[in-house]
Amino acid sequence: MSRPPIDQARWQAWIDHVCAAVGVDPALVDARAVHDLTGTVATTYERPMAPVSAHLWGLAIAAGTPPAEAVDHLVDAAREAAAS
Numbered sequence: 001m002s003r004p005p006i007d008q009a010r011w012q013a014w015i016d017h018v019c020a021a022v023g024v025d026p027a028l029v030d031a032r033a034v035h036d037l038t039g040t041v042a043t044t045y046e047r048p049m050a051p052v053s054a055h056l057w058g059l060a061i062a063a064g065t066p067p068a069e070a071v072d073h074l075v076d077a078a079r080e081a082a083a084s
Helices: 008-022 031-044 047-062 067-083
Strands: none
Touching (some): 008 031, 031 047, 047 067
C-alpha cells in the first residue's frame, strides 16, 4: 500500500513551535519516519500500539540507540508479538 507524501513544509511551523516548547532541536524531527514506524506497527500488530511505538522510539534514541536501528528493533518486536 502506498502512503501519501508527508508534507513536512506544511507541518514545520507546528513542529518548530512544539519543539521550542519542549526544548528539542526541530532538525531531529523526521515526520516521515514517525509515520512509517507507526503505520507499520498499526498494520503489523495493533493500531493502539502505534503511538506507544513512537514513544518507545524516542526513549530508545534518548538512550543512545541510533534512530534507524531503533526502528528496526521496534518493527521486529511488533512482528514477533503479532506472530505469538
